[in-house]
Amino acid sequence: MRQYELEGVVLKRNKINDSDCYLSIFTRQRGRVEVFARGANHPKNALNIGSSPFSYGLYQVSGNKLQLRSVMVLDSFYDLRKDFSVMLMASFFSRSYIYLFQENQTSVAAFELLVNSLSVLKKYPMFMDKLLVYFLANLIEILGIMPDLDCVNLEGPGYQLLVETGEVVEGGSEAEVLVLWREANRLKMSTFLNLNLDDELVKRAPGLMEQFIYTHLGANIPALHKEMEEYL
Structure with missing residues (x-):
């Protein structure tokens, strides 16, 4: 055989x-x-x-x-198991692929994102929160559902993302989160992780991205993330 x-x-x-x-x-x-x-x-x-x-x-x-x-x-990746919070983040990465990819749905970009994310999590666990933002932003792009964020700027009237349509409109308080999302897509992983970012902003961003995935693909990533946090 x-x-x-x-x-x-x-x-x-x-x-x-x-x-x-x-x-x-x-x-x-x-x-x-x-x-x-x-x-x-x-x-x-x-x-x-x-x-x-x-x-x-x-x-x-x-x-x-x-x-x-x-x-x-x-x-x-044995070292990922030494810290419980790090292990949970690695589990979130891996389990999200079970939610989001059908059997035999090939994506080299998704494969490399997973391997690189686990490698960075192992070596630099202090970047865990920023790594989650980068992981989700790039996963959304790989899945082909990336919203157009080019119009967003911090000097404008404020912006919000209409999750159901993927349209960005004026008004709202999501401009900083949307700019962060855009930067995570545009920059290399190492460059993004070394940015000096506001901790509160980094904590807010995943919720919007996870809800966007859930709305457009039906994969309940927000519940998966909540389950992970309940162990902490």
Whole structure:
């Protein structure tokens, strides 16, 4: 049976029994796939090391109903589990992909955003809040629902985003949030994370973006974020 390699990140592990599990993996080549991992629940099994959530590696699979044959871990992202709040943010990143991407919906840009976000979260957890803004802003663009924010400026009469239509209109108090959203799309991740930003503004922005996703795609990302915060 022909085997082939998928570069991917484990989004979720679903236990079938004491021995076996299904892995939801977001891959560069095929988007989100479901992979059967025989024996991967056993700590001494060779597949176990690459079967934990956030694990990033090269997965050798076979068959039409994908079965995991071997894995080479590139980064286990184990350090994400050392801080509970960091682990919850990583979980939000990974679980949002389950909400937003159908099986075999390929997006190299989404794959790279996920890997880069986990890498930065691991190395620079102090940027966690700004990273969330960047992640959501770029995810919205990748999903093809980005509103036109070019008209927004801080010297104008004030602006607000009509979430239902995606239209920006004059009047309202969202100008600063919308400019922040636009900058997150325009700048490289490292540049955006090093900006000196108002903490309150950074905290406000995700709520608007998550509601925008929910309205346009039906994925209840606001509830997912609320669930994460309830653990803190």
